[in-house]
Amino acid sequence: VLVPDPGYPAYRALARLAEAEVVSYALDAANGWRLDPAAFEAALEANPRVRVAVLNHPSNPTGGGASREALAAVARACEGRGILLVSDEVYRELHFGEPVPSLRDVSHGGVVIESASKGWAAPGLRVGWAVGEPRWLAPARTVHAFAVTAASEPCQRAVLALLEASPSVLEASRRELVCRWETLGKAFQKHLGTCPARPDGGFYHWMPLPAGAGEDPLAFCVRLRDEAGVVLVPGFTFGAAGRGHLRLSFGASPAQVGEGVRRMAPYWRTT
């Protein structure tokens, strides 16, 4: 299974549970952490036994997206090799005005994953969905049925209501996203004197570790948690390429986002 590095840790864990071998393709700061078809294809060339490849755009943890051209190139590369391409697009509705492309805009192949948890702001319902060719979905349905039987009916009905109300629900989510992003930007300016780069979508800011914290990023994050009451996720948990970074979520309330930055700022000045 080919997964992004840095990338959402569940891809590696789930592949290992299925006793698959995990290999990765690089995402790169120089490219804004966006999908790079050349790096993706190089990984396919280097690993001819890949049967499943995973995309995540906008990405958790980096917020990096994928262009239509990149998606089309990657889809072609997988189709030509008979590889199942899984495109995790759970953050796609959380954009900043410019909608971000879906694999579905450029290909009918593969499987697209979405969730009520992010754009529709209903993580407690535990409902997501996969859209793709029946030949890929039929075995997944069998595994799902034996693993969890089904999503509960009240949750399915609640998600249906959310989907029917999508225009207003998604607009409200994006309004909140922008408000929280602006709060983060102002707090960074005020307390850190820097201006964070806006993600392509989602509510994560992927930031370099402060100088001096690189030796032991976990110890730094634990200290920040215990002393300042702020939780940032060390980047290495998303793969080796995340070693020099931290993931900050600005999904909390604007007041909490502003307060969190105020509390963490001294560690950037002294560490």
Ligand SMILES: Cc1ncc(COP(=O)(O)O)c(C=O)c1O
């Ligand atoms: C990239 C990505 N995919 C999938 C999920 C799973 O979301 P859920 O299980 O809430 O639908 C998450 C949750 O954080 C995520 O970040």
